[in-house]
Amino acid sequence: MKGSRQEADSYRRLSQADLATYLAAVPSARKRLGGESSGWSVREVGDGNLNLVFIAKGPKGGVAVKQALPFVRLVGESWPLPLSRVDYEHLALTQQAQLAPGLVPEVLHFDEAMKLIVMELLEPHIILRRGLIAGTRYPRLAEDLAVFLARTLFFTSDLALQAAEKKERIAAFAGNHALCKITEDLIFTDPYRLAEQNRWTEPYLNSIAEGFRADLDLHVAISRLKLKFLSSAEAMIHGDLHTGSVMVTPDDTRVIDPEFAFYGPMGFDVGALIANFLMNFLANEGHEKNQGEREDHGEWVLETTQEICRRFRAKFLELWRSHAKGDAYPTCLFPGALGEARLDIERQHYMDRLFQDTVGFAGAKIVRRILGLAHNIDFEWIEDKARRATCEARALRLARELLVNASSFTSIEAVIAAARVAAWWKPGFT
Numbered sequence: 001m002k003g004s005r006q007e008a009d010s011y012r013r014l015s016q017a018d019l020a021t022y023l024a025a026v027p028s029a030r031k032r033l034g035g036e037s038s039g040w041s042v043r044e045v046g047d048g049n050l051n052l053v054f055i056a057k058g059p060k061g062g063v064a065v066k067q068a069l070p071f072v073r074l075v076g077e078s079w080p081l082p083l084s085r086v087d088y089e090h091l092a093l094t095q096q097a098q099l100a101p102g103l104v105p106e107v108l109h110f111d112e113a114m115k116l117i118v119m120e121l122l123e124p125h126i127i128l129r130r131g132l133i134a135g136t137r138y139p140r141l142a143e144d145l146a147v148f149l150a151r152t153l154f155f156t157s158d159l160a161l162q163a164a165e166k167k168e169r170i171a172a173f174a175g176n177h178a179l180c181k182i183t184e185d186l187i188f189t190d191p192y193r194l195a196e197q198n199r200w201t202e203p204y205l206n207s208i209a210e211g212f213r214a215d216l217d218l219h220v221a222i223s224r225l226k227l228k229f230l231s232s233a234e235a236m237i238h239g240d241l242h243t244g245s246v247m248v249t250p251d252d253t254r255v256i257d258p259e260f261a262f263y264g265p266m267g268f269d270v271g272a273l274i275a276n277f278l279m280n281f282l283a284n285e286g287h288e289k290n291q292g293e294r295e296d297h298g299e300w301v302l303e304t305t306q307e308i309c310r311r312f313r314a315k316f317l318e319l320w321r322s323h324a325k326g327d328a329y330p331t332c333l334f335p336g337a338l339g340e341a342r343l344d345i346e347r348q349h350y351m352d353r354l355f356q357d358t359v360g361f362a363g364a365k366i367v368r369r370i371l372g373l374a375h376n377i378d379f380e381w382i383e384d385k386a387r388r389a390t391c392e393a394r395a396l397r398l399a400r401e402l403l404v405n406a407s408s409f410t411s412i413e414a415v416i417a418a419a420r421v422a423a424w425w426k427p428g429f430t
C-alpha cells in the first residue's frame, strides 16, 4: 500500500501531547515504560533533517519514537517526501539486527499506517558526532563499526546470496527511490553547479566553490561515482552512514537511521564513515581554545579511521573465505589448492577495487557537507567564520584529491597522510 490513498488517510502526525496516549495502546511500549501513561514524560528531540523523534520516559524505562513527516523537515512543506521511507527503514533495521546483532537499536513496535517505529531508548548514548566534537574517545568504536560494515555488506552481496534471493531483496528496496534521489542530487550534482539550496561559508569559500563549479576533472570524477551509485546494486547499504547516524557510549555502539537504505555500492557506506572522521579531524583545530590542545584527539580520530578500514577489510575477507554461499565466484571454477590460491589473490583485488570506490565516495561526502545544502556541526560549531572556512578549505582540498586522484590512494594510510598534509595548508584568505 506504499504511497496509496489508504496510507495517506490512516496517517496522523503525532504531537508531544498525544504521544503518551498512543504509546499506552502499544503493549511493548507500555511494558517498557511502566506505570500509568499520565505519569510518562514526552519530549520531541529530533534535530535531524527529516523526521520527528520523541523520547518517552516512565517509571521503569524509556522508548524512542521516530515518525516520518510527509516533507523534508530541514526545508519545510515545500519539499514533499514519501512517508514510505519508514517502511524501508524498518526493513533495513530488521535485517541489520539479524546480520549485526547488538549494533542497531531494538525495534519494539512498527506502525505501518502511522509511519512510525518505536525503539528501545538508547541511554546514556549520545550521537557520535557530538562525542567526537567533545573530544571523547570510544575504545570499541573501530571494531564495532568494522563488524557492522563487514557483516551487513558481505551477507547482502552476491558473495553470500544466491542470485534469485539477491534480486528479490533488491526489489524490496527499489521503491525507496525518493531517498536515493536526495543523495543523487545533494551529493553527486548540486555542489558542482549553481543550485539554489547550496550554501557555504561566505565570502571565504566563494572562489573555491566557483572553482569546483568549473572543474571538469572533478565533474568527471563525481559523475563516475554518481553512475556507480545509480547502477551498482552490490549490497544492502545503510545509505546515510555519517557520524550523526551512530549512537555511542564508551562501551556500546549502535548504528541508527537507515531510512536511505537500498541496494547500492558498498564503498558508499565505508566512504561515508571515513569522510566524517576525516572532517572531524580537519575541524579539530577550529575548536581549539589553546593551540595544539586537541592534537591528541586528532591522532585518536585518525587511528580510529585507519582501524575501521583495516578491520573492515580483514573481516570482510574472513567472511568471504568462510561463508561464500553466493553465486559470485563459483567454487567449481577454482578447484584445489591452486584454485584457492588464485581466488585469494582475486579477493585482494576485489578489496582494492572496493577501497578505490571508498576513497572517491569519501571525497564526495566531504564536498556535500561544505558546499551543499546539509552541513555538519563539526564545522558549523566553529563560530569564527574565518577559522571555520580555513578548516573547510582544507577539507575541500583533501576531498578534491580523493575524488580526482582516487586511484593513487592505495591504502588508508595514504589517505591519512594526505589529510595530515591538508591540515597544514594555509588557504590564501586567512
Ligand code: SR1
Residues within 6 Å of the ligand: 049, 050, 072, 074, 182, 183, 186, 240, 374
Ligand atoms: C534533505 S535531506 C539532507 C540530508 O539529510 C540526511 O541525513 C541525508 O544525509 C540527506 O542528504
Ligand code: MG
Residues within 6 Å of the ligand: 048, 240, 245, 257
Ligand atoms: Mg538520518
